Amino acid sequence: MKLLVAALGVLFAVAQTPTYRAPHRADGHPDVSGIWQAFVTANWDLQDHEAQPGLHPELDGAYSAGPGGQSIVEGGDIPYQPWALAKKKENFAKRGQVDVSDDKKWHALGDPELKCYMPGVPRATYMPHPFQIVQGSNNTILMAYEFTSATRIIRMNWTQEAPTDAWMGWNRGRWDGDTLVVDVTGQREETWLDRAGDFHSDKFHVVERYTPTSPYHMQYEATLEDPKVYTRPWKISFPLYRRMEKNLQLLEFKCVPFTEELLYGKFRKPGVAR
């Protein structure tokens, strides 16, 4: 009888959820190693957005224009507090401005992506670059991103709180069934969520869920919480795709040399040619 109930339970569960069950490794968990990439346009804007010109269409023409896309935010809109919505709009208006002449206002202007700063979480996941997960057999998992060679160490079943803030945060992981759950605190408050100026404060808390849905896909979901900026926690979700090209590898996107002129060019000695 017990067996029958259990069997029915399994049938019921299968009927209720996607039928894929990831193969398990020797340690009983799915293997999420590999090179992955999101194919959403959320790096331009998490919410609904039309195709848009770049910052300097008079120089770049259509080269730096961004694609349109549908919102990846559950419910469509980010639940900003009124002051924060105004701040987001200001961020967007000043996204292309840079001024590093004063240490104290170093991070005041401009999208950190423009300045090649580590993108933080979850933005790193949906930038238009691949990332590689190296899941070994100890209590850490590496997530390595092509963009500016940013990395995160996921510490599994770790209890200690963030000892200090970091651009890619303090990442503690655990398994919830076949889902890798990563709890992210201790992120530097200066990172943004996209080029539209979406942002957070130093009270930012992100919980990510990576769920294998086929050998080639994972569903990614993140809950974003910040009592200083949002009125309630909110969610984003989208699939991650395994990059299938033969011999594909993570290449470098070391963008410091691409942004140095923007940041430091104005301090050049007069008369010295670029």
Add this chain to the structure above:
Amino acid sequence: MNAMKAAAVSAVAIAIALTVSLSGQGKKTYSAPKTPWGDPDLQGVWNDATSTPLQRPNGTKDVLSDEEAADFQAALANELTRDRRDGGNAVDVNRAYNDHWMDSRRLKITADHRTSLIVEPRDGRIPPLVPLSPERQAARAARAGANARFNDGLPDEHLDMSLPVRCIIRTDSPPYLPTIYNNNFQIFQSPGVVAIGPEMIHSARMIYVDGRPHLNRGLKQWLGDSRGRWDGATLVVETTNFRPDEGVVFQGADPATFKITERFTRVDPTSMNYEFTVEDPRTWTKPWTAIVPWNKVDPGEQMFEYGCHEDNFDIVHFLVGARNRQKNAR
């Protein structure tokens, strides 16, 4: 005192292991753990700090006795300690300030008491250089000019600064050699790949060990392109495809012809030999090899993110300072 004793005890163990592996024969007494998928298991955080210099100081013998090694370490500790008060205010404060940042593991000579990290050639010295081509002489001179402007506090522009100052590459470029701080490396593995995460800067070096070929020669990277294979318990890594920029590869070698082979071998439960051989017929008259001991870091200690470019105030201070100096000099 206890730490010294512990170091001496493990020194004996490592010296034995080293002798065995260096002579290339004899029975191995230590067998490294394996990952569940059967590769040697190198995972964990490792530290390569040591006070043994890369090159043997002239007139020094190749290996110190226990007593000489203890004296050397004691003298070095005294040289660098923040607690000294015998140099006058400026010197004492500077020394204490520097000491704060430094990796205390750097005070230890290699456990086998070598006086150079270089093991080949046997004199412990970098082989003689070959004459530079006119093109490379010009590139080297341009770089030297930029360095001189920087050292005089008068950089023309950010491009006068070195790649580490610009936060493009630091000690994450092979060969890995100890510096005064941030000497940690975390190794991650999954089937087909070994990733080395150096503390400085935050990059991850992906070493593919699945037999794939190198990138095509034209595709260059700051940190090159690494391929690994397992030779028994040793991870052997060959790295090519470095960018041509001056300063990208070790000691100003020519990135076009520079070749580096690294060997990672665990020699006891808490240490690993990091051996590298570099060759470049346009730079050195022959290849040379060094062995740097890597010591496992207590799992209770962790590696933290090393941001660099994100708050690189220094680069602006250098430039603004230079512009002000030039204005005031007029």
